[in-house]
Amino acid sequence: MLGRAVFCVTVAAAASPARAQPAPPEPAPAVDDSALLDASHEQIEIHDQAPLPAAGAAQLDREEIQRLPGTGGDVVRTLTAMPGVLNQQVPQGYSGVVIRGASPQDSKVLVDDFEIPLLFHPLGIRAVVPVEAIQSLTFIPGGFDVAYGRASSGIVQLTTRAGSDQRSEQAELSVIDGGVIAQGALGPDTHYMVAVRRSVLDLVLPSVIPSSVDLSLTTVPQYWDQQLRIDHELGPHWHLAVSTIGTDDVLELFTTKDTDAGAKRFFSQTRFLRATAAASYHDGPWQAQLALSAIASELRFDVGLFQKLDVITPAVTPRATVSRTVAAWAGLKNLVWSAGAEAQVSYADIDLATPLEKREGEPLPPYSPNDTSTRFTGHVWYPDFAAWSSIAADLDPRIRTTLGVRVDGFARGGELALEPRGEIQVKLTDQLSSRLTAGGYRRPPEFQSELLQASLQSERADQLTFGLEYTPIGGVRLQGTVYYTDRSALITHNADDTLGNRGRGSSKGAELLTMIYGGPWFAWLGYSYSRSERMDTPDGATRLFDYDQTHSLNLALSWKLGKWTLGGRFELYSGLPFTPAVGSQFDSDRNLFLPLYGAINSERAPIHHQLDLRVDYAWRWGGTDLLAFIDVQNVYLDRSVVTYFYTYDYSQRTAFESIPLIPSLGLRATL
Amino acid sequence: MKWIWIFALAACGNEVDAQWQLDHDRVIAVRSTPPRIASGETAALTGLVGQKGGPPVELDATTAEVVSPSALAGALTRQGTQWTVTAPPGDQLAAARAELGLAGDAPVPLQLQLTYTDHAFVAFKTVYLGVHADNPVIAPITINGGDGLATADLVVPAETNVPLAIDVPEIDNVNWLSSCGTMHDFDIARAYLRVEPDDPHAGDFALVVRDTQGGVFWHVWTIHTP
Numbered sequence: 001m002l003g004r005a006v007f008c009v010t011v012a013a014a015a016s017p018a019r020a021q022p023a024p025p026e027p028a029p030a031v032d033d034s035a036l037l038d039a040s041h042e043q044i045e046i047h048d049q050a051p052l053p054a055a056g057a058a059q060l061d062r063e064e065i066q067r068l069p070g071t072g073g074d075v076v077r078t079l080t081a082m083p084g085v086l087n088q089q090v091p092q093g094y095s096g097v098v099i100r101g102a103s104p105q106d107s108k109v110l111v112d113d114f115e116i117p118l119l120f121h122p123l124g125i126r127a128v129v130p131v132e133a134i135q136s137l138t139f140i141p142g143g144f145d146v147a148y149g150r151a152s153s154g155i156v157q158l159t160t161r162a163g164s165d166q167r168s169e170q171a172e173l174s175v176i177d178g179g180v181i182a183q184g185a186l187g188p189d190t191h192y193m194v195a196v197r198r199s200v201l202d203l204v205l206p207s208v209i210p211s212s213v214d215l216s217l218t219t220v221p222q223y224w225d226q227q228l229r230i231d232h233e234l235g236p237h238w239h240l241a242v243s244t245i246g247t248d249d250v251l252e253l254f255t256t257k258d259t260d261a262g263a264k265r266f267f268s269q270t271r272f273l274r275a276t277a278a279a280s281y282h283d284g285p286w287q288a289q290l291a292l293s294a295i296a297s298e299l300r301f302d303v304g305l306f307q308k309l310d311v312i313t314p315a316v317t318p319r320a321t322v323s324r325t326v327a328a329w330a331g332l333k334n335l336v337w338s339a340g341a342e343a344q345v346s347y348a349d350i351d352l353a354t355p356l357e358k359r360e361g362e363p364l365p366p367y368s369p370n371d372t373s374t375r376f377t378g379h380v381w382y383p384d385f386a387a388w389s390s391i392a393a394d395l396d397p398r399i400r401t402t403l404g405v406r407v408d409g410f411a412r413g414g415e416l417a418l419e420p421r422g423e424i425q426v427k428l429t430d431q432l433s434s435r436l437t438a439g440g441y442r443r444p445p446e447f448q449s450e451l452l453q454a455s456l457q458s459e460r461a462d463q464l465t466f467g468l469e470y471t472p473i474g475g476v477r478l479q480g481t482v483y484y485t486d487r488s489a490l491i492t493h494n495a496d497d498t499l500g501n502r503g504r505g506s507s508k509g510a511e512l513l514t515m516i517y518g519g520p521w522f523a524w525l526g527y528s529y530s531r532s533e534r535m536d537t538p539d540g541a542t543r544l545f546d547y548d549q550t551h552s553l554n555l556a557l558s559w560k561l562g563k564w565t566l567g568g569r570f571e572l573y574s575g576l577p578f579t580p581a582v583g584s585q586f587d588s589d590r591n592l593f594l595p596l597y598g599a600i601n602s603e604r605a606p607i608h609h610q611l612d613l614r615v616d617y618a619w620r621w622g623g624t625d626l627l628a629f630i631d632v633q634n635v636y637l638d639r640s641v642v643t644y645f646y647t648y649d650y651s652q653r654t655a656f657e658s659i660p661l662i663p664s665l666g667l668r669a670t671l
Numbered sequence: 672m673k674w675i676w677i678f679a680l681a682a683c684g685n686e687v688d689a690q691w692q693l694d695h696d697r698v699i700a701v702r703s704t705p706p707r708i709a710s711g712e713t714a715a716l717t718g719l720v721g722q723k724g725g726p727p728v729e730l731d732a733t734t735a736e737v738v739s740p741s742a743l744a745g746a747l748t749r750q751g752t753q754w755t756v757t758a759p760p761g762d763q764l765a766a767a768r769a770e771l772g773l774a775g776d777a778p779v780p781l782q783l784q785l786t787y788t789d790h791a792f793v794a795f796k797t798v799y800l801g802v803h804a805d806n807p808v809i810a811p812i813t814i815n816g817g818d819g820l821a822t823a824d825l826v827v828p829a830e831t832n833v834p835l836a837i838d839v840p841e842i843d844n845v846n847w848l849s850s851c852g853t854m855h856d857f858d859i860a861r862a863y864l865r866v867e868p869d870d871p872h873a874g875d876f877a878l879v880v881r882d883t884q885g886g887v888f889w890h891v892w893t894i895h896t897p
Contacts (some may be wrong), residue, residue, distance in 0.1 A: 214855050256856045263841060263859055305841060370842075586794040588701035591844050591881060649697050652687040 054143040054423075055435040055467025056481035056511050058082055061136045062161065067522050067558045069567035070612025072174075072631045072664035075127035075137060076120045079156065080571075081554040083481075083511035083528035084141035086547050087573045088642070089608075089633070089659050091120045098547045099141050099154035100485065101507045101532025103360045105447040106153035106459070111245050112160055114293040114317060117272055119156070121199075121223050121249050125176055125662075128247040132170060132181045133195040133227040135161045141511070142483055143437035143465040146388035146404035146421050147321065147340055152443040152461035152487065153507075160243055162231045163191030174666030176201050179225070189233040197225040216259050219252035219267075239280040246273035263304050263369060272297035288322040304369040308353050315346035332393035334400070339389040348380045348451055357449045359493055360546050361536060361600050363579040366592045366648075373497075380451050384444055385409040390421075398427040408458070410444045415457050417442045431472050437465040445491055450499060457501050462486045475518040481511045492536040505534025505545065522567075524556040544601040550574040551607070558614070565616035575605025578643055584650040593649040605641050608658055610634040625670040633662035691857035693875050694850035696723050698787055699889070701732075701796040706885035707778060707804035708758040714798055716754045718787050719879070719889050721848075726875045727891055732785035738795070739782045740767045746781060746800070756781060758800040767800075778802045799885055806886040809837050812878060825876055825894040827852070833864040837880070844881040850874030851894045872896040 071077035086098035167184025179197030202220035321340035390404025421439030445456035490503025509530035558567035851874035852866035873895035
């Protein structure tokens with residue numbers, strides 16, 4: 001079960017050696033995952049450990065995610081167990097995933113190979129994709145191959161669940177949300193999966209907020225999520241898949257009982273819908289995929305009487321990939337040549353009146369309800385184009401190398417970026433292998449207000465990763481990884497509040513991941529050490545990144561026996577850096593205290609540790625499979641400081657403490 | 672956004688002074704009388720300073736200096752303990768407008784930095800030169816259904832929502848401040864005060880209003896429950 005994957009092997013002719021390839025296409029072949037078969041046009045399923053796409057990467061299937069204690073069976077919380085991912089009780093950054101101390105926007109979240117703008121709901125307690133609707137989660141903290149781009153740190157890849165031959169309908173209800181999922185076959189060649197989920201928290205929340213709080217939840221935070229996937233086999237060579245993923249979050253509140261007080265109104269809506277159609281082809285040594293994906297997203301918020309943001313972003317992404325395998329050529333063996341191209345044509349319709357945007361490292365400015373110093377009404381086109389190619393081959397039975405290059409064209413900035421990437425895998429023993437990866441990566445200037453300034457160039461990262469992987473016996477995998485990332489052209493504010501590519505930085509660290517899956521046991525040990533520093537101007541002081549987390553340890557154990565599954569997870573992680581306020585000056589005209597700050601990110605919140613427990617009980621009632629679960633985070637109520645909030649005049653500060661207890665109760669029924 | 676939301680839920684009950692708390696050391700407001708002056712006119716500067724353990728007091732600044740434009744530094748003078756600003760002649764204002772890139776008839780913002788209580792507090796205040804405008808006058812001020820300006824000593828019932836109301840444009844900056852009870856909606860025109868059993872039952876109460884012309888109004892009362 002560990003990192004299990006299904007390999008589809010199609011044999012064209014007895015004389016042609018066929019190479020096992022993961023389905024869907026875009027394989028990352030390992031040294032030992034080939035097979036010689038002499039059947040003809042026969043599809044065989046091989047259950048084995050999936051070859052990981054990069055050193056330090058990890059892959060979990062749906063069942064493993066659901067067994068990991070302390071996650072509530074949720075993708076975002078599951079990611080926090082990955083070494084290299086920032087671990088906090090509440091997801092950080094706009095997307096919810098921060099990798100190797102970088103900025104959140106440096107990493108991408110992909111669903112079925114295409115980006116989604118955010119992974120979690122604003123309350124931070126749920127991912128936008130329920131675990132029941134995904135097949136697997138692949139986490140690549142760095143060193144990803146040329147098929148992925150537009151990210152300078154890491155990749156999180158979710159693969160939606162294809163329907164199986166056996167039809168089932170499932171409903172799940174917890175204190176946070178409820179959803180239904182149906183999947184099955186529509187014939188011998190067509191499968192479907194459809195899932196809908198809605199929050200129920202909005203039904204609960206009003207009753208738990210004390211009446212003494214000056215708060216009116218006129219639209220209680222609520223969300224809808226939906227996923228749809230239809231797979232159709234067109235014949236022995238073609239596979240079609242159509243999928244959609246969408247979410248809609250809305251919240252309106254007044255920080256007063258008076259709902260006519262527009263000055264105290266806060267409204268937020270985040271929604272997107274992505275639809276993808278993909279045709280995959282495989283025939284002997286050839287594989288190809290043609291895909292067309294489109295997304296429409298909207299981010300809107302209103303604060304008080306004057307501040308607003310409404311960004312509507314449709315984008316279309318066609319992509320084509322092809323790969324060919326060759327058993328031997330010019331003394332090389334098991335060659336795989338891959339190439340691809342894509343265009344992401346995006347348009348943003350923007351209407352904003354906001355204060356100057358806070359960039360990485362900049363302390364929170366004082367809240368001024370009348371401040372609309374950044375104003376823009378109009379639209380922006382920002383088409384991006386990319387092409388890539390790579391070749392992988394065995395130089396020796398124990399040495400495999402991959403060389404590739406990716407070219408990104410970021411049309412808005414008129415920039416052409418060349419990103420060479422390469423990897424050497426060496427099989428040191430039958431159980432021990434190493435991987436050395438080096439490459440160039442770019443993150444286009446398309447995050448928030450970066451869109452307003454056409455002169456910006458992409459941020460650059462040069463990554464160097466070395467990893468060891470040890471698999472002493474089936475079901476046991478140990479990974480150790482060290483990395484160094486040099487970052488340049490980082491986008492920062494200039495003295496005149498415009499943006500420029502003047503920052504530099506670096507991230508370095510080490511990660512350890514051990515997974516054991518055997519019999520009733522599932523164990524997980526993840527640890528990461530990280531240090532990420534940057535300079536915002538060429539002659540500026542070196543400081544920590546906002547999300548630099550020195551230590552993060554996760555130890556999880558799950559035991560399944562009969563109807564019961566018991567699990568626990570212990571977490572210990574460093575607090576985040578913050579910038580202390582050392583005083584303030586009063587602006588009487590605006591009735592604002594202007595903070596005087598100490599050195600940026602010069603203090604750090606203390607270490608947090610917690611124990612999470614999970615109990616599942618499964619039984620059958622009539623023709624229905626039932627599963628009840630309780631997942632409790634922080635059972636011994638550790639209340640460490642997460643960060644500090646300063647009072648209006650910065651003369652006092654109050655600690656924002658970790659959430660003492662996060663229970664998650666649920667019931668799942670499967671027909 | 673999530674932190675804002677969570678903090679909004681978690682912040683109640685914190686052991687720090689809320690912005691409406693009058694029992695706190697700080698500058699509450701700086702008033703220029705008048706806030707906008709034509710050439711030759713003079714404005715006087717006064718601060719309202721809060722004190723922990725005592726009533727807010729009107730104070731003259733310990734020091735004052737012109738931050739911008741530096742060419743008009745001579746407009747600021749001290750007469751006794753009182754700092755005053757005198758608008759210079761039109762040609763100097765025209766030169767200042769050119770320096771600041773302002774339109775020919777625009778008021779010239781004279782930004783001042785002032786210190787209070789022996790330099791313990793620093794405040795900035797802008798006086799506009801070239802046109803005349805007066806500070807706002809807020810009347811009536813309705814407190815618990817009555818005319819708040821009719822008394823200097825407010826008596827309010829305990830454990831009751833005491834409504835407070837003024838009639839000002841929504842864009843004006845309003846602050847109701849108290850060291851007695853708990854303020855609700857302290858920063859909008861219609862607010863209420865409630866004195867809970869654990870709250871102080873006596874203290875001071877103030878209203879500060881800033882308009883969009885730089886004008887400032889304040890009024891201070893003593894307050895207690897019966």
